[in-house]
Amino acid sequence: MTSLPPLAALAFLLPALPIGVWVAWSDMKTMKIPNKAVLALLAGFVGIAVVLMIAGLLPLMGFFWALALGVIVLVLGFLGNLAGLFGAGDAKFAAAMAPFFIGADLRFVLGLFAACILAAFASHRLAGRIPAFRAATEDWESWTHKDFPMGLALAGTLIFYLLAALMPLF
Template sequence: MPVAAPQLLWFLPFTLPIAIWVAWSDMKFMKIPNKAVLALLAVYLLIGLFVFPLQVWGWGWALAGSVLAVGFVATSAGLMGAGDAKFAAAMAPFFATSDSRVVLALFAACLLGAFTSHRMLRALPPFRAATADWQSWTNKDFPMGLALAGTLIFYPLLGVWLS
């Protein structure tokens, strides 16, 4: 039983501040706080019960577990950071009713946009001076939380736009 796109907007007032927090923290400290991951899971736990039918809500938790397992393997292989894997797992339940191709295409677009924006802003002296203490400017790794946060923010908006 799919959930209509407008129903997904119920999450946005709760997920938006968490996503912004994650993007900022990953750019500034190159870390995604565990508190942000737990906050996102709490949003799904509480708001998800009202938005999703119980069966879909349960499948969301199963999806979170699956993404966490894949993220653990990817982290062990050095493909992503542990915070990225945990945040992706916490995001997963919100996509329980979605077409995985749409989610992956949106993530790819967010990844390209986040990478390009990050590298362009890093090259602008006024912006760089204003954010001189951000670790992501000098770290060899990319702050994947920026792309993950974008995916979490834009997915419900895309769903409304496409419906």
């Protein structure tokens, strides 16, 4: 599942939740993930990680590995973008998300991501068929764009991963 201590997950959720909502909303509305959101998530990770290192909840080496994972995902993301697999904003946001997953069980993360893609796709398509919702969001580009707003699924994956790490508290 997750090797993230619940207190660390709670601390990381503080920046991840509002930024994740911002990214999902922005991607549905404009089909773009703002660079400010990507930088804010990265800054939130670094800031919280420093506090967690001081508190002894994150080892210094773990912090460097987390940043290295972000760089690896960034490189792979740009290669995927060049191949036309997904947008550059998705690649940058995934790279900013990656450090949060350091030490995680890859099977759990990939399963969660798959579930979030399916749920995001189904809920986006369903919401688009509700007349009142569609009327309230008629300016959203995602209703008519050929691509899917993957920021919705990416943000969901990050938020639900951090929430899953809180489960030992309950």
